[in-house]
Amino acid sequence: KQEVTQIPAALSVPEGENLVLNCSFTDSAIYNLQWFRQDPGKGLTSLLLIQSSQREQTSGRLNASLDKSSGRSTLYIAASQPGDSATYLCAVNARAGGTSYGKLTFGQGTILTVHP
Amino acid sequence: GAGVSQTPSNKVTEKGKYVELRCDPISGHTALYWYRQSLGQGPEFLIYFQGTGAADDSGLPNDRFFAVRPEGSVSTLKIQRTERGDSAVYLCASSLTWWASYNEQFFGPGTRLTVL
Numbered sequence: 001k002q003e004v005t006q007i008p009a010a011l012s013v014p015e016g017e018n019l020v021l022n023c024s025f026t027d028s029a030i031y032n033l034q035w036f037r038q039d040p041g042k043g044l045t046s047l048l049l050i051q052s053s054q055r056e057q058t059s060g061r062l063n064a065s066l067d068k069s070s071g072r073s074t075l076y077i078a079a080s081q082p083g084d085s086a087t088y089l090c091a092v093n094a095r096a097g098g099t100s101y102g103k104l105t106f107g108q109g110t111i112l113t114v115h116p
Numbered sequence: 117g118a119g120v121s122q123t124p125s126n127k128v129t130e131k132g133k134y135v136e137l138r139c140d141p142i143s144g145h146t147a148l149y150w151y152r153q154s155l156g157q158g159p160e161f162l163i164y165f166q167g168t169g170a171a172d173d174s175g176l177p178n179d180r181f182f183a184v185r186p187e188g189s190v191s192t193l194k195i196q197r198t199e200r201g202d203s204a205v206y207l208c209a210s211s212l213t214w215w216a217s218y219n220e221q222f223f224g225p226g227t228r229l230t231v232l
């Protein structure tokens with residue numbers, strides 16, 4: 001059974017800092033990994049998707065890396081801003097258990113607070 | 117274009133009642149997913165559809181839960197004899213396809229279900 005863990009559970013930083021969020025997963029047979037952002041009381045916004053054949057993806061101030069063999073992904077946020085405050089979730093799309101390509105397994109998230 | 121929409125946004129019901137939650141996916145997306153999110157947790161997979169058929173319903177907690185997608189577009193999640201433990205946010209997502217490693221999932225705002 002695929003398990004996803006995110007560290008730290010919560011992070012508070014001053015504005016302008018660069019920061020790293022960590023995600024680890026137990027089964028390396030994945031199709032892709034997605035990073036999401038969730039604002040309080042809202043749905044999930046997709047930030048980045050890394051295919052299993054890729055090592056990293058970049059979008060603006062965000063960079064996500066994937067090391068499938070070690071079961072790890074990191075989300076790097078450069079020059080953090082108060083508007084980045086949210087919960088960040090990683091999710092893996094794994095083949096574990098058969099032919100299910102669509103099922104995402106989520107971590108519990110990292111609650112990020114960026115204070116002015 | 118329009119994103120994934122879900123109705124109602126909030127639903128309060130009494131224990132034992134029947135509820136239906138609706139999801140309208142992004143136009144042209146063939147795959148549709150339902151997840152459930154409890155407070156402070158990451159979303160948990162319930163079921164996903166490839167077109168009209170349920171490809172994987174392994175996440176449905178018991179036979180009180182059922183979902184349909186009769187025309188391959190709109191989906192309805194149905195919960196019979198609701199229990200207080202069913203209280204959660206029910207999230208719907210869709211993706212262009214289900215089989216590719218780049219099948220990015222896009223989420224709706226969710227339906228907050230409260231069972232009194």
